[in-house]
Amino acid sequence: MSWVEDANRQVDFLIKQLHLKGTEKILDLACGFGRHSLEFARRGYDVTGIDITPAYIDYANEQAKKENLNAKFICQDIRTITFDEEFDVVLNMADGAIGYLEDDGENHKIFSVIAKALKNGGKHFMDIMNGSYAQTHFPCKLWDAGEKGLTLSAFEWEKDRKTLIYGQVDYMYGEALYKPEMKEGNPIRLYSLDEITEIFCKLGLRICNSFADFSGKPSSDNDIQLMVYSIRE
Known part of the structure; x- marks a missing residue:
């Protein structure tokens, strides 16, 4: 399966599991070159992607302009983002920089950014390795x-x-x-579902579901992948 086909399949899954209507404003954190962001934009969503790598952001912006998509991409350290209740959906795909920083304090800044960026009732989805x-x-x-x-x-x-x-x-x-x-x-730094649940609870996020892969299989301690869907309350 090609990366394009894989991104299409994953976006299909997200739309179904998060019950998206097509009008949501989406923030894609550590978006890379925008394979998920661009696919959401092709389907009519208003998308903002953030990544710290200039080459990725340049490519994504060029592609969005070429296809005349409602998507913008910003080169920035996620920890410095100041969005405040602006998004219906926040995504951390393919790890999405979760656990990549130097210590727990810095990693927790990513979780705080997620919670702050979401509107009340907004939805978050992360795809990480299972601690x-x-x-x-x-x-x-x-x-x-x-x-x-x-x-x-x-x-x-x-x-x-x-x-x-x-x-x-x-x-x-x-x-x-x-x-x-x-x-x-x-x-x-890898996180278990129990750890994510505890961290999110303190930030006003409630876990709705967790999966082991994009087939929708429920998560377990014996699966290497952990995908978590939560809502800000």
Whole structure:
């Protein structure tokens, strides 16, 4: 499935599960190059996307202009956003920067931005890695066969900090085997559904549903993905 087809399928899911009518104003946090934002805009929604990477924002704005879409994209650190009860929907897709900051205090700023940006009765959806899964399944190593070679992914788990350390190394087909240096990504603070529920309750957000994937399967501690739908009250 292509990225375009995948984005279309995910937007279909969001519209159905969040009971969207087509008139909502949507904020997409850490939107990347706008694959979800642009698809919502193509369907008539008023969309604002935020990302800290200039190249992503430039691409998204160019695409929105090219297609004459009602979408704007802003290059900004999410923590500095000052929207106040302006949006019907806030999205954090493909992690949406949740858990990527240096400590719990900084990560919680993202949650505060979400709650503040939502109108009363507004809806939030996040798609993150499941902290409960990490506690019981990491550390582990996985091999993945691609078109050009094999990728070895290593998942380490710092239990006290509830933090994932991810490393990756590539082996190209036809090349001599050697022991390359594993490339480590930034540590990611992972959250369980119970933690999200507690944090959101303090911010006036009520959990409505949680899923394990975009088929609508209910979430569980044995699923690596955690998707949470909540409403601001």
